[in-house]
Amino acid sequence: MREALFVKQNSARWKRYENEPTKDPDELAERFIAIADDLAYAKTFYPQSKTTGYLNTLASGFHQSIYRNKKEKTDRFVTYWKYELPMLFATYRRQLLYAFVFFVTFAFVGAMSAKYDQSFLRFFFGDDYINMTNANIAKGDPFGVYKQTGELKMFYHIAANNLYVTVLHYLAGVITTIGPLCLLFKNGVMVGAFEYFFFSKGLGINSILVIWIHGTLEISSIIIAGAAGLVFGNSILFPKTYTRMASFKKGATDGMKIIIGILPIIVVAAFLEGFITRHTEMPVWLSVSILAVSAIFIIWYVIIYPLILSRKLTPEPTHASQS
Template identity: 40%
Template sequence: MREALFIKKNKGRWQEMQANPSQYPDEMAKEFIQLVEDLGFAKTFYPRSSITQYLNTEASKRYIGLYENQKADTKQLFAFFKYRLPLIIRKHHAVLFICFCLFLLFVAIGFFSANKDETFIRQVLGNGYVDMTEQHIAEGHPFKVYGYGNEVLSFFFLFLNNIKVSLIEFAGGILLGIPTIKGLMVNAIMVGAFECFFFRHGMGVSSLLTIMIHGTLELSTFVVAATSGLVMAKSWLFPGTIKRLDALKQGAKEGVIIALANFPMLLMAAFFEGFVTRHTGIPLFLKLVIIGTSLAFVVFYFIVYPIRLQKQLNLSRKD
């Protein structure tokens, strides 16, 4: 194709792109691809032409625009987890504390109920699971259940299942939080009965050191998920001075934001359970490092950091 014909054929499109460059990443990427294709053609057949330089300049502009958009998206995500989420958590620290206390209460109920009544463990965990675990204990591999299945498939299954549980807990807030509290209660009682079962067999400490590799984060997500649901329920039940519907919208929005805090923790908990917990022979030091690091993160991000950030914000407002 002659250069004049090539220019005549595409001139209108190039002028439109130059006059009205897209501000949306998807459209900008489409323009970039088209310009790169034109540039490749021009470089092949008209390497020394001014049109080649023109197309190179326009393609570079789109590339820089795409790069800046990516940086902006990354900054927004970083700002969300650094500022917005912690401040909303701080706003609802009282609800978080109540959910934590309820969780401990239900765990204690599960533990002591199982300790008083042997049949309670089977009612909560199921006969099949109890019989299987007793067989594993007799074989000398009490935590063999964590070694079943493919590691990658286990990781995805656990992650998706825990997300489902968290979303159900959040959604329960629209029904006055009753399903949310019920879900927290069921999960916590199962944890208490589970630990009682191993303490009865003289393996309580071993079970904690094994299960809390992933459980430190996973159990924390139970409390955070319940908090997200009760924040929505609280806004519905106690709207304050604003309209109930407006309060519900605000509570639902803040509940969703709190629920989003669970996703990174659920991802890591599923990773630990799918890839690490199954290796019960790992050194004690490594177990303590994983558990300690997970616990430190939860305490810092959900308690210490929000309080510190709120204090800094208050001081900056005074200044």
Template identity: 45%
Template sequence: MREVSFIKQNKEKWLSFEKAVFNNDFENPDELASQYIHLINDLAYAQTYYPKSKVIVYLNQLAAKAFQKIYKTKREDTNRIFGFWKTEVPLICYQYRTFIYVAIIIFLAFTFIGTISAANDGGFVRSVLGDDYVNMSLENIEAGDPVAVYKSGSNWGSFIGITINNLKVGIIAFVLGIFLGIGTLYIMFKNAIMLGSFQYFFYEKQVFWESVRGIWIHGAMEIFAIMIEAAAGLILGASILFPGTYSRYASLNHGAKTGIKILISTFPFTFVAGFLEGFITRYSNIMPHWLSVSIIAITLSFISFYYLIYPIKVQKKITQTLPTNFNFN
């Protein structure tokens, strides 16, 4: 069968199924499971006979959406909360991976702008970070402890205060996505510019390595989580700008639910980052170099694996094995 005929023959069925999945319009899980099997069969057929077709991408995305519904409705003994992070979030991240990539690229670009601005304007760092913070940092550098600011206060007090602040930043980054994503971009710009100028400041004062060992023990997860939260905000904004074949309200409703799930998924990482900043970072100047580097490498590897690599593995596993191994009863 020619590809055009294949698409023409199944187009209405796919669109109808997509609309049902999008609006959760199913009388029972068995109906959803039955149509899902037909969809998987169409996907397998397309992969076999039209390996370079764009229809494969479409069917893959639709299959991921359908599986999320099946996963919610089928009877199982697996803990729901565990399943949320194990399967549901990775599938969402795979489906919206472009937004995650874009958020990361934009954040890094803004960080680069902050670095370049600090390098070419002697007063830029003070305008961004404030005179009090810069003066305090200079005093700490002269005292031989560039990251002494992280040693102020008690362990628990720092942990709680920092975690609440980071949660607030992430929530704001998401919520402001309602302004067509512009609000999210502003939060990204503000934080990335501060990060770039902040790191250049330490580089200029020749204590860059000391700052990295301290700041990035907690910063690896903290900054990466902000980028993921920004991606959630961009999804929210895009749901308004590009509703597709759905009403703008329905698209916004779906975008908000999706973004909230991604936002919630970052909370454990934010808590870990807060714990590291409150209890571990303060000892960065006395711990062995290999230990601080190991903590940075492990935390960065874990969160980047979860949001960038693990979703691909989950999606691949589902599309390859689910039709024959998954029990819908």
């Protein structure tokens, strides 16, 4: 976009921000994010222009207004969770969709592989795990594996492993889109085969009510992490109007912000797996309630709220008058 057109489309909004200051924290944060995005664009395409200098001054003013009471960390934390992360979800909703579709497809492949190849489950999970689970099923406690370790120890090991797996999905983007897709393939096939195993034993509904107490947040986090990896990987392959280096930096930064945002979700999922999932005798209504709350949170915060926020913060396009 030519600089003149960029200025024409946005100057009215900039002047309104400059001439009509606000003390409302939410409005101030919205303006700051919008100006920061404009400044990032200007720095990329017009680094030496007066427009970039003007936007830098305007952004600095907003920054000082937001942080003037020495609440930098608190304000930044709130802004990140309330605006920045949801806006990243809105910006990269296609990558989120692709990651979800790929994961579901790979899960189907895993389920079909387990169905038509009797050795697949033992190849994928190992004889020890399959034999142990079969023994637990025979004893009437098919999900006894979640009770074999103490709550705190189990929570710690699961959280550490899942945090590692999540970050790995992002870092795999450094070898382009292929990296995250390979990891999504591995985890998708595992989930599909795992679920087929219990359905084949007549325990499908039970597995959903027990395993997905933590699995809803855990698997959602893996899919989001895969999307972060796609953001990173795509930035290398498809720089669009950016230089390849600028695209690489932007993809790496945005992907990392997404990963940081879902780390608490992974910890909560590990807490549920370590402390809650083991209670396989809990009432169905309680299990369904936990599943529903987890699913509603993911759908709202990752899909619905970002779309609402995006429409609210995105300015209406300016059209030149026709003569």
